[in-house]
Amino acid sequence: MVASAEDPCTKLPDLWLPADGTVGLADGGISVQTTTGDVCQGDDVVITVTVDNLSCGDAGPFDVTVYYDDTGHVIGTQHLAGLPGCEYTTLTFVWDTNTAPVGEHEILACVDTGGAVPELNEGNNCLTIDTDLLISPYAPLIEADKTVTGTTYEPGTIVRYEVTIRNDGCGDQEDNPGHEFVDLLPVGLSGTGYTSATSGTIDLVGDEIVWDGEIPAGGTVTLVYKATVEGDPEDEICNQGIVHWDSDGNGTNESPEGTNDPATPVDDDPTCFTVSVGPKEPALSGTIDAPTLSEWGMIVLSCLMAAAFWLKARRRISPA
Numbered sequence: 001m002v003a004s005a006e007d008p009c010t011k012l013p014d015l016w017l018p019a020d021g022t023v024g025l026a027d028g029g030i031s032v033q034t035t036t037g038d039v040c041q042g043d044d045v046v047i048t049v050t051v052d053n054l055s056c057g058d059a060g061p062f063d064v065t066v067y068y069d070d071t072g073h074v075i076g077t078q079h080l081a082g083l084p085g086c087e088y089t090t091l092t093f094v095w096d097t098n099t100a101p102v103g104e105h106e107i108l109a110c111v112d113t114g115g116a117v118p119e120l121n122e123g124n125n126c127l128t129i130d131t132d133l134l135i136s137p138y139a140p141l142i143e144a145d146k147t148v149t150g151t152t153y154e155p156g157t158i159v160r161y162e163v164t165i166r167n168d169g170c171g172d173q174e175d176n177p178g179h180e181f182v183d184l185l186p187v188g189l190s191g192t193g194y195t196s197a198t199s200g201t202i203d204l205v206g207d208e209i210v211w212d213g214e215i216p217a218g219g220t221v222t223l224v225y226k227a228t229v230e231g232d233p234e235d236e237i238c239n240q241g242i243v244h245w246d247s248d249g250n251g252t253n254e255s256p257e258g259t260n261d262p263a264t265p266v267d268d269d270p271t272c273f274t275v276s277v278g279p280k281e282p283a284l285s286g287t288i289d290a291p292t293l294s295e296w297g298m299i300v301l302s303c304l305m306a307a308a309f310w311l312k313a314r315r316r317i318s319p320a
Contacts, residue, residue: 011085017127032050038135045095046094049109070108144181153273163223168218188229189229192228199221202223237274243259258270
């Protein structure tokens with residue numbers, strides 16, 4: 001006996017969470033397994049999950065659950081009345097991160113978490129979404145770059161520094177007690193007194209550049225200052241500014257952050273240059289040294305000049 005096309009499928013269902021972007025679902029569908037991305041603590045994260053039934057057998061009621069990090073941390077569960085064979089469905093979960101731990105998290109989705117549906121394959125019921133999710137606290141997060149224009153300077157010349165301080169955090173960096181930025185000029189440099197800042201106040205105090213001010217979340221401040229080079233040739237002069245910032249948002253600058261030289265592949269490294277002497281002027285090409293007379297040549301020349309002078313004088317006094 002041969003079964004006709006109208007006969008019901010006798011296979012068990014096969015619930016599956018295909019990877020994001022997987023094609024070949026019913027009616028040309030594409031799997032979507034994504035989150036809306038990094039957030040500040042307390043913001044919502046939207047998580048999209050696609051469940052597919054690979055088999056022609058219909059699946060009865062089941063649950064779909066989304067977790068962070070592992071199955072011990074539930075974000076949410078949705079109940080489905082079933083899923084026909086060779087069909088798929090897309091679900092949306094909203095994660096309120098108000099009480100979620102800050103840091104980076106994996107998002108895990110699992111289908112038929114109660115084990116209610118007998119399946120052909122029970123090994124494809126969970127999927128970790130590819131992109132990790134970062135939850136940032138409502139506090140500042142400070143990074144700073146420091147650059148110098150040029151790699152070599154002669155003694156007595158002026159060097160120009162530029163510092164860019166960024167607040168990549170969710171909270172504002174306030175103008176707290178103490179300086180938010182300090183740069184001690186090293187031996188071989190002396191401050192010119194020139195300082196500027198796009199916000200806040202900057203000054204030269206002794207051998208230190210100091211800045212006080214606030215940086216709103218997502219904001220940037222740029223500092224510029226100049227110094228005179230007093231080092232000896234072949235000296236390498238390096239220094240690093242320090243940003244003092246409030247990493248937990250409690251109004252105290254308890255976290256120091258050294259400036260980074262973006263011209264090097266090393267993170268949080270000092271900014272350096274070399275003291276050198278400029279090149280000497282080259283001799284003109286193609287010049288010919290003028291000939292010089294020897295000592296005897298000078299004596300002969302003197303005698304000839306004396307004789308010529310005597311003959312000229314004699315002609316003047318001779319009678320006509």
